Amino acid sequence: MPGPATSSTVYEPVALWGRIPHGIYFKDATAAAVDDERDRVYVFNRGNYPMVVLNKAGDFIESWGQGDFQRPHGVTVDPEGNLFLVDDLDHTVKKTDPNGNVIFTLGTPGEPSAWQEGGMFNRPTHVAIQPSTGDFFVSDGYGNSRIHKFDAGGNHVKSWGGPGTGPSQFSLPHNVAMIGDDRIALCDRENFRVQVFTVDGEYVDQWHFHRPIAIAAGRGDDTNLYVAEAGPPPVQRHVPGLGLFVIVVDPDGNEVTRFGRGTQGEEPDQFMAPHGMDTDAEGNVYVAEVSFTTVGLFGESFDREPVSLRKWARVSG
Numbered sequence: 001m002p003g004p005a006t007s008s009t010v011y012e013p014v015a016l017w018g019r020i021p022h023g024i025y026f027k028d029a030t031a032a033a034v035d036d037e038r039d040r041v042y043v044f045n046r047g048n049y050p051m052v053v054l055n056k057a058g059d060f061i062e063s064w065g066q067g068d069f070q071r072p073h074g075v076t077v078d079p080e081g082n083l084f085l086v087d088d089l090d091h092t093v094k095k096t097d098p099n100g101n102v103i104f105t106l107g108t109p110g111e112p113s114a115w116q117e118g119g120m121f122n123r124p125t126h127v128a129i130q131p132s133t134g135d136f137f138v139s140d141g142y143g144n145s146r147i148h149k150f151d152a153g154g155n156h157v158k159s160w161g162g163p164g165t166g167p168s169q170f171s172l173p174h175n176v177a178m179i180g181d182d183r184i185a186l187c188d189r190e191n192f193r194v195q196v197f198t199v200d201g202e203y204v205d206q207w208h209f210h211r212p213i214a215i216a217a218g219r220g221d222d223t224n225l226y227v228a229e230a231g232p233p234p235v236q237r238h239v240p241g242l243g244l245f246v247i248v249v250d251p252d253g254n255e256v257t258r259f260g261r262g263t264q265g266e267e268p269d270q271f272m273a274p275h276g277m278d279t280d281a282e283g284n285v286y287v288a289e290v291s292f293t294t295v296g297l298f299g300e301s302f303d304r305e306p307v308s309l310r311k312w313a314r315v316s317g
Contacts, residue, residue: 001219001220001221001222001281001282001283002220002221002222002282002283002314003221003222004218004221004222004223004224004250004256005218005222005224005248005256005257005283005314005317006256006257006317007256007257008316008317009248009256009257009314009316009317010314010315010316010317011246011257011259011285011312011313011314011315012312012313012315013268013269013310013311013312013313014058014268014310014311014312014313015268016268017058017309017310017311018043018054018058018309018311019054019058019059019060020052020054020060020063021060023048024047024048024049024052024063025047025048025305026043026045026046026047026052026305026308026309027045027046027047027292027305027308028045028046028047028275028289028290028291028292028293028308029043029044029045029275029276029288029289029290029308029309030044030045030046030072030073030074030275030276030288030290031043031044031072031073031074031075031126031275031276031277031288032044032075032276032277032278032286032287032288032309033075033076033077033083033276033278034056034077034278034279034280034286035077035081035098036219036280036281037081038081038098039055039056040053040054040055040056040061040098041053041054041055041056041278041280041286042075042077042083043288043309044072044073044074044075044085044276044288045072045288045308046071046072046290048066049063049064049065049066050064050065050066050068050069050072051063051064051065051072051075051085051100056280056282056284058311064099064100065100068100069085069087069090070087070088070089070090070110071087071088071089071090072085072086072087073086073087073088073124073125073126073276074086074124074125074126074127074175074276075276076126076127076128076129076136077278078095078129078134078136079129079131079134081097081098082095082096082097082098082103083095083096083097083098083100084127084129084136086124086125086126086127086138088123088124088125088141088142089123090107090109090110091107091108091109091110091111091112091113091121091122091123091124092105092106092107092108092109092121092124093105093106093107093121093124093127093138094106095154104154106120106121106138106150106154107120107121107124112143113143113144115143115144116143116144116145116163117144118144118145118146118159118161118162119144120138120140120148120156120159121138121140121141121144121148122140122141122142122143122144123140123141123142123143123144124138124139124140124141124144125138125139125140125141125142125173125174125175125176126138126139126174126175126176126276127139127176128176128177128178128184129178130178130181130199131178131181132181133151133152134151134152135149135150135151135152135157135199136149136150136152137149137150137176137184137199138150138176139173139174139175139176139186139187140173141172141173141174142172144173145161145162145163145164145169145170145171145172145173146159146160146161146162146170146173147159147160147161147173147176147184147186147197147201149199149201158200158201160197160201161173165191167195167203167206168195168197168201168203169191170186170188170191170195171188171189171190171191172188172189172190173186173187173188173189174187174188174189174212174213174214175187175212175213175214175215175276175277176215177215177216177217177225178217179196179217179225179251180223180251182198182199183196183197183198183199183204183251184196184197184198184199185215185225186215187212187213187214187215187227188206188212189211189212189213189230190211192208192209192210192211192212193206193207193208193209193212194206194207194209194212194215194227194253196253205252205253207249207253209227209229209247210229210230210232210242210243211229211230211231211232211243212227212228212229212230213228213229213230213274213275214227214228214274214275214276214277214287215227215228215277216277216278216279216285217279218279218283219279219280219281219283220281222279222283223250223251224248224249224250224251224256225248225249225250225251226246226247226248226277226279226285227246227247227248227249228245228246228247228271228274228275228277228287229243229244229245229246229247229274230243230244230273230274231243231244231264231271231273231294237264238263238264240261240262240263241262242262243262244260244261244262244263244264244270244271244274245258245259245260245262245271246258246259246260246271246274246277246285246287246312259312266291266306266307268310271287271289271310272289272291272294272295272306272307272308273289273290273291273293273294273295273308274287274288274289275288275289275290276288282313282314283314284311284312284313284314285311285312285314286309286310286311286312287309287310287311287312288308288309289307289308289309289310290308291306291307291308292305292306292308
């Protein structure tokens with residue numbers, strides 16, 4: 001496994017990565033999660049097969065999940081190879097085996113908790129798992145402003161947060177990742193920052209980004225974090241440098257390097273609408289994008305499926 005990236009590390013886009021059979025479509029690829037043990041990349045999406053499984057070369061393995069989800073949002077692989085699948089419009093988090101068989105469900109399907117009152121859940125978004133204990137953390141979400149902690153069996157331990165702009169307050173907590181084994185990093189998206197906490201919910205720090213929307217930890221000796229930035233609002237859509245990068249930071253939030261062109265587009269070195277992300281043991285980065293939905297917000301439409309899945313290969317450093 002490679003060590004942490006440095007300022008001289010080079011990432012290159014893998015053009016046209018990911019091959020799926022005719023008749024399967026993503027529409028939006030909302031999240032990607034890597035299982036290094038099984039050489040699998042799980043692509044959670046809003047197309048006709050909500051889970052599409054590829055190998056790291058981009059070859060199709062299988063698909064499943066038809067009729068099982070309202071609106072796929074986040075996927076995380078645990079150390080045993082099981083999946084945590086977050087469905088924001090179903091207001092649930094499902095733990096499944098690698099083939100989609102449900103182990104347990106948290107939340108009441110189809111029924112949100114009271115808006116912004118801290119219950120579980122109102123449009124949850126993502127899960128991070130503590131390696132040493134199996135405890136996990138749910139970012140919640142579009143209709144809430146909380147982090148919920150659960151033990152490995154799915155029992156609620158505690159929650160923290162609330163709407164606002166101060167420390168431990170959130171404006172759309174979107175993605176969450178572990179920093180090592182003892183800290184949590186949360187994409188506080190509409191506050192333009194990542195907030196850092198202990199696993200007991202104590203505030204540690206905050207780091208500024210442009211609408212940080214996805215975050216992933218490196219693997220093995222790579223202790224860095226990878227933060228994907230969403231693009232600007234319509235009034236500044238084509239202004240360069242406002243998001244649409246993946247920024248690599250060290251465990252203290254200091255920028256190491258970045259990749260992407262910083263403008264919206266479908267070229268291999270651009271991003272359309274980053275939404276979910278993961279890394280693999282070789283230091284490669286996989287980014288899922290909600291391209292179809294995002295372009296619709298600009299009042300445009302596609303007569304085809306836009307690019308919504310990327311792989312960036314770590315080629316040196």
